[in-house]
Amino acid sequence: LTYARRGYVVLPPTSDEEEKAMLHRMMRVDHAGEYGANRIYAGQMAVLGRTQISPLIQEMWDQEKQHLRKFNEILAENRVRPTLLLPLWNIAGFALGAGSALLGKEGAMACTVAVEESISEHYNSQIRTLMEKDPEKYTELLQLIKEFRDDEMEHHDQLIIEILVFALPFYVLLTHDPSLLQVPGYQLMKAIIQVGCKAAIYISERL
Amino acid sequence: MAALIRGLRAGRALRGLGGVAVQGTVSLQCSNVRRGFHRAALLRLASDSKSDTSVPPPSYHEVHTAGESSSSSAQGESSEDAQPNTSFQDQSGEHGEDYETEEQLQARILTAALEFVPQHGWTVEAIAAAAETLGLSSASTGMFNNGAGDLVLHFVAQCNAQLAETLAEQNNQVQLGQSEAKKTAEFLKDAVETRLRMLIPYIDTWPQAMSILLLPHNIPDSLKHLSTMVDDIWYYAGDRSTDVNWYTRRAALTGIYNTTELVMVQDSSPDFEETWAFLDNRIKDVVNMANTAKQVQATGEAVVQGLMGAAITVTTQKMIQFPERNILALTIMSCLYFSDYMKEKCLACLSFT
Secondary structure (H helix, E strand, C coil), X not given: CHHHHCCCCCCCCCCCHHHHHHHHHHHHHHHHHHHHHHHHHHHHHHHHCCCCCHHXXXXXXXXXXXXXXXXXXXXXXXXXXXXXXXXXXXHHHHHHHHHHHHCCHHHHHHHHHHXXXXXXXXXXXXXXXXXXHCCCCCHHHHHHHHHHHHHHHHHHHHHHHHHHHHHCHHHHHHHCCCCHHHCCXXXXXXXXXXXXXXXXXXXXXXX | CHXXXXXXXXXXXXXXXXXXXXXXXXXXHXXXXXXXXXXXXXXXXXXXXXXXXXXXXXXXXCCCCCCHHHHHHHHHHHHHHCCCCCCHHHHHCCCCCCCCCHHHHHHHHHHHHHHHHHHHCCCHHHHHHHHHHCCCCHHHHHHCCCCXXXXXXXXXXXXXXXXXXXXXXXXXXXXXXXXXXXXXXXXXXXXXXXXXXXXXXXXXXXXXXXXXXXXXXXXXXXHHHHHHHHHHHHHHCCCCCCCHHHHHHHHHHHHHHHHHHHHHHCCCCHHHHHHHHHHHHHHHHHHHHHHHHXXXXXXXXXXXXXXXXXXXXXXXXXXXHXXXXXXXXXXXXXXXXXXXXXXXXXXXXXXXX
16 A cells, blocks of 8 residues: 555556565666766866866756766665665765876776766666666666766766877877776775775665 | 464354454455355365465455454554465555455454453453453464463554654645644653553553563564654654764653653652653753853854864964974864864764754
8 A cells, every 4th residue: 555655756666575676776776976076076176167167067966966867866766775875985986086187187087987887887787777678668777877878978988088189198009008907006096996886786676 | 272272263153253343343244154154164274374375365354344443453463473465455455355364363363452451461361351352362462472472462563553653644634724733842742641641551560561572582573662662753743864963862861761661650649740740840841951052162162263273373373484394283173173173073962853
């Protein structure tokens, strides 16, 4: 009876406890991810807010805000519990954004590239899970996740071009290898960030 | 065991079902007895697996309960039993055929048992007495693995469902513009009062029920019911927060509810006036705390702004005077920015309304 009274936004209504738990877990971790991404951009803007890179960061930040708003709506209407660690992601995200921005605008962009790559991979694995279960039932949810994943990939690609063409053309000319991995220090930073993101996703799913 | 019970029921079906007027159900006795005759010949020997609905249990034929509260209590019951409720009623949303699942039967027995609680307390005796009223053997209490715990949890689930119903109805009224939206404090007070008033008929035996709910094997279920209820109340109060406020608000309301419940069982004033006064004061406390937190935050922000301004002036001066101290000054400034944000967020955690 209580189910009849609850509104449903994007998530299909279900009375199977396991399925509901799985969907809630997915939404919880996605919400935490968008919240963290929001804070990362905020940290970057706090340091680089008055440089020439700021319009680009602001534009990407606005898109992330939009994603977060959508997830807030989904969580509220579907009565999903947000993760307990949100204050932690708040501080950690801001610290990561500000820290990478203190390395300069290349640092900020490299950090964002690594994070967006992690997020896209995470969304892709969610899409795979849902497709394996029942694509028909989850059409709306799949559409949403695909749209957000495409947005994140767009940020990723945009920033790679920014870095390689505008910030480090010298490297590209020398090595003829348009991959960020050649840049010293990037591999280390990317590894750290991706391990961090994986840990964050793991914890947020459970807590 | 279940087969035995069904055999007994088959026998009684022939005598016509003794008017089980639970929540005003409609009895279709004639057609049922005919069908009962037909099916009484087939005794169901399969184990009582609730998920097997392709073969309808043929050995008995009950009046299906159309009461909303019993279907909601069936839902509550099934969620407590933690077994997949894949009965037909989920798929079609209505009772397609005139027989009931075991969960529905259990729900009916437990609802009937509530009448015997003042007499027997929250015990298996009450369930046994109810089973006999329904025309079943008192041995049907064997269906309930948890005994008195099942009864109490069923009652709690039923009350919560009723509360959710009431809140949704009020919400509907507000949406349609037929009534004014209440302020948060008033809404919470009314919701908790409504829910606690449902305990009044059983208030004398409620301490026993509370102690049953605190038994270790009952704690997960009782916590689940409590958290769902608190979540419902906040949802209908208009809370759509998705940050740490979600937790602080629910924790606060849980505390208010539990303490008020404790006051209520010891209250002897007419119509529990003291309880409602206590509730009012607790809610006022929490709202005051939230307002104070906001003031503290505003003051803190002003103080921090002042300090930051002073620090930046000093460090900028130092940067100009001593170029080799730039890195130190930069570090200090970034630490100040950082701590400013941290303080803001910490104070924001205390916000309530």
